[in-house]
Amino acid sequence: MLELQNISKTFEDRTVLSDVNLMVPKGATHALIGSSGSGKTTLLRITLGLIPFDKGYVKINDQALLSFTQVEWADRIGYVPQDGGLFPHISGRNNVALIAKLRGWRRARIDDRVEELRKVVDLDPEILSRFPREMSGGQKQRVSIMRAAMMDPAVMLLDEPMAALDPLIRRSLQQELKSIFQRLGKTVLLVTHDLGEAVYLAEQMTMLHEGRVVQSGTPRELLLHPANPFVSQFINAQRTLSDSGEVR
Amino acid sequence: MRRAALAGVLLAACLPCAAPAADTIVIGGKIFTESYVLGEMAAQTIEAASSEPVTRKLGMGSTGILFEALKSGAIDVYPDYTGTLAEAILKKPDLKSIEDIRQALKPMGLTISDSLGFNDTYALAVKEDFAEKHNLHSIGDLIPLEAGLRAGFSYEFMDRKDGYPGLVDSYHLNFSPQNVSRMEHSLSYQAIDQNAVELIDVYSTDAKIKKLNLQLLKDDHNYFPVYQAVWVARTSFVTQHPREWQALLALQGRISAEAMLDMNAQADIQKMPFAKIAARFLGSALPNSPGWLREVVHRTKEHLWLVGVSLLFSVLVGIPLGVTAVRFQAWGQAILLSSALIQTVPSLALLCFLIPVFGVGTKPALAALCLYSLLPVVLNTFTGIRAVNPVHVENARAFGLNPRQVLLRVVLPLASPTLLAGIKTATIVSIGTATLAALVGAGGYGAPIVSGLALNDVPTILTGAIPAALMALVAHGLFEVLGLVLIPAGLRRRP
Numbered sequence: 001m002l003e004l005q006n007i008s009k010t011f012e013d014r015t016v017l018s019d020v021n022l023m024v025p026k027g028a029t030h031a032l033i034g035s036s037g038s039g040k041t042t043l044l045r046i047t048l049g050l051i052p053f054d055k056g057y058v059k060i061n062d063q064a065l066l067s068f069t070q071v072e073w074a075d076r077i078g079y080v081p082q083d084g085g086l087f088p089h090i091s092g093r094n095n096v097a098l099i100a101k102l103r104g105w106r107r108a109r110i111d112d113r114v115e116e117l118r119k120v121v122d123l124d125p126e127i128l129s130r131f132p133r134e135m136s137g138g139q140k141q142r143v144s145i146m147r148a149a150m151m152d153p154a155v156m157l158l159d160e161p162m163a164a165l166d167p168l169i170r171r172s173l174q175q176e177l178k179s180i181f182q183r184l185g186k187t188v189l190l191v192t193h194d195l196g197e198a199v200y201l202a203e204q205m206t207m208l209h210e211g212r213v214v215q216s217g218t219p220r221e222l223l224l225h226p227a228n229p230f231v232s233q234f235i236n237a238q239r240t241l242s243d244s245g246e247v248r
Numbered sequence: 249m250r251r252a253a254l255a256g257v258l259l260a261a262c263l264p265c266a267a268p269a270a271d272t273i274v275i276g277g278k279i280f281t282e283s284y285v286l287g288e289m290a291a292q293t294i295e296a297a298s299s300e301p302v303t304r305k306l307g308m309g310s311t312g313i314l315f316e317a318l319k320s321g322a323i324d325v326y327p328d329y330t331g332t333l334a335e336a337i338l339k340k341p342d343l344k345s346i347e348d349i350r351q352a353l354k355p356m357g358l359t360i361s362d363s364l365g366f367n368d369t370y371a372l373a374v375k376e377d378f379a380e381k382h383n384l385h386s387i388g389d390l391i392p393l394e395a396g397l398r399a400g401f402s403y404e405f406m407d408r409k410d411g412y413p414g415l416v417d418s419y420h421l422n423f424s425p426q427n428v429s430r431m432e433h434s435l436s437y438q439a440i441d442q443n444a445v446e447l448i449d450v451y452s453t454d455a456k457i458k459k460l461n462l463q464l465l466k467d468d469h470n471y472f473p474v475y476q477a478v479w480v481a482r483t484s485f486v487t488q489h490p491r492e493w494q495a496l497l498a499l500q501g502r503i504s505a506e507a508m509l510d511m512n513a514q515a516d517i518q519k520m521p522f523a524k525i526a527a528r529f530l531g532s533a534l535p536n537s538p539g540w541l542r543e544v545v546h547r548t549k550e551h552l553w554l555v556g557v558s559l560l561f562s563v564l565v566g567i568p569l570g571v572t573a574v575r576f577q578a579w580g581q582a583i584l585l586s587s588a589l590i591q592t593v594p595s596l597a598l599l600c601f602l603i604p605v606f607g608v609g610t611k612p613a614l615a616a617l618c619l620y621s622l623l624p625v626v627l628n629t630f631t632g633i634r635a636v637n638p639v640h641v642e643n644a645r646a647f648g649l650n651p652r653q654v655l656l657r658v659v660l661p662l663a664s665p666t667l668l669a670g671i672k673t674a675t676i677v678s679i680g681t682a683t684l685a686a687l688v689g690a691g692g693y694g695a696p697i698v699s700g701l702a703l704n705d706v707p708t709i710l711t712g713a714i715p716a717a718l719m720a721l722v723a724h725g726l727f728e729v730l731g732l733v734l735i736p737a738g739l740r741r742r743p
Binding site: 045048049050070071072073074075079081085087088089090091098099102131132133147151 | 639640642643644645646647648649650653657658661662664736737738739
């Protein structure tokens with residue numbers, strides 16, 4: 001379970017987040033949605049433990065972020081950066097295994113875990129020996145998910161997983177992602193600006209606007225009963241842009 | 249880790265031990281023909297009189313370097329001239345007699361012999377046909393020509409009080425400053441021969457006077473001081489090696505000006521080796537010459553040692569400095585600026601600054617090379633790290649890498665192509681700059697280059713210059729290979 005309570009953050013005089021609450025139950029997939037400048041990137045960095053915050057708390061399974069070091073926290077939250085964020089200088093396999101190696105895992109244990117995750121994300125073994133520059137966008141995403149899941153974290157955090165992909169691949173990877181999440185059985189927080197993606201992948205969503213939560217609920221609730229004009233405006237704008245929204 | 253170890257082994261392989269042997273008698277000499285001949289003569293004289301091994305450090309640059317070397321004990325004896333000692337060392341130009349100079353040197357722990365038999369003073373020279381055309385006999389005759397006359401004077405002559413400044417005072421000469429060029433002494437002969445200048449300073453026993461048909465202008469005012477050739481030694485050498493010193497003293501008064509001019513001519517014109525000239529004069533057997541191949545091997549070892557050590561230093565110090573410069577803004581600017589400033593100090597000047605601290609020989613040369621090779625490494629480390637996409641650094645932190653691991657696993661590997669390019673630049677620059685080390689007696693490929701320059705002898709210069717160029721080529725190739733090992737495969741250009 002991932003829990004963010006009353007998170008506030010100011011940069012100098014500018015309030016970026018105020019009293020943000022967000023709760024993802026164990027095993028659920030939750031989307032954090034908002035346009036650029038809404039504060040969602042700041043919230044993501046706070047959740048990862050990368051920057052301090054002024055107020056509130058972040059907890060994973062009732063353990064507070066502030067009681068851990070950055071390194072300890074990182075093992076509890078698996079991060080899939082935008083566009084995969086693979087290190088360009090090492091192979092896919094080494095990207096996946098990097099942290100386990102630094103933690104002193106034995107070779108056999110690493111190999112077993114990599115193989116297990118490779119099956120979960122359904123990746124051709126040959127791809128793992130390639131360097132990131134030799135992979136397609138979808139392949140990079142899968143390798144990045146393997147890396148995030150390697151240390152078996154309680155929570156997975158994905159930042160705009162589809163943003164850099166072309167529409168056709170996007171559609172198929174969305175389906176793929178959904179089943180990967182099911183197979184992993186992790187608590188997932190997905191950060192996105194794409195309503196269709198959020199609707200397709202998440203059971204619950206939270207919309208952020210100017211550093212505040214404007215509405216939380218199931219996609220259906222947001223679509224049918226927008227809490228305020230901004231939410232309906234956001235929804236309408238995206239609906240006319242693409243038809244990928246699949247209302248449940 | 250394996251990569252680092254491999255790199256260490258490669259570097260270590262580049263550093264053959266070339267530390268100089270201790271406990272030998274070291275003969276110094278300046279960077280002109282006569283000093284080489286006299287130095288060689290001293291060496292052979294001691295070799296004949298004693299069983300102590302003798303090391304020759306001939307061609308060591310200017311008076312200041314030699315004198316520091318003597319005081320610090322890096323050399324034991326070298327030939328010099330009374331005028332030089334009085335003017336450049338004691339700063340008392342009025343000291344004329346050998347006994348006065350000897351007394352004045354005593355508090356410094358130094359002593360000199362009596363005159364070896366000749367006076368090698370400064371003189372001004374023009375070409376014979378030029379002298380005829382303008383009816384020139386003495387220095388005073390230059391006055392009508394002073395406005396348009398082009399002169400090439402050596403650095404030392406220009407700066408010594410008993411050189412150019414006093415000369416123009418004494419003769420009321422008014423050369424126009426833009427017509428007076430400072431140049432390396434050995435090049436001024438070439439300049440006058442090719443009519444680039446009409447007037448140069450020479451030493452009165454210089455063989456090139458004969459070779460180039462130059463005419464010396466008479467010093468009517470007796471302006472130039474007397475330059476009696478003498479041996480200069482540390483007092484402690486004289487007391488510890490009385491037999492060797494006596495052998496050197498036996499040469500007092502034995503070398504006439506004509507004999508010296510002849511020997512200089514044998515070196516400069518007939519290109520006879522210094523050792524052979526000295527042996528002929530002394531009537532002794534020619535010492536075994538090491539042969540050019542062994543000479544090149546020996547110089548290569550010295551050169552590799554200089555380049556290797558300075559490189560190791562620049563890597564071990566330069567990379568951390570570059571990393572520091574990225575991390576701390578204010579420090580960073582200071583570090584970058586000071587390493588850039590070092591680069592602007594001319595190499596000879598830097599060597600001179602370092603002599604009081606490090607003495608003479610390999611140490612100051614290494615120190616200078618270390619300082620010079622710092623900038624490319626620091627700058628490229630800085631630039632390379634700054635060019636690393638900050639997203640990778642933040643991601644690495646998010647994945648749970650600690651700061652050290654972020655640096656070693658992500659930042660440095662990503663910066664490695666730029667970093668390696670910096671080390672390569674440092675190496676190749678070092679190989680070139682290390683040739684200057686000969687001027688402080690550190691040997692290397694610079695030794696033949698320096699003595700070749702003194703003799704204006706191109707083949708000798710090439711025995712130093714060609715291996716140096718080859719070494720740079722080999723270094724270039726080595727770094728290509730090193731790139732394959734050290735730069736992560738994911739960053740390499742695809743073939």
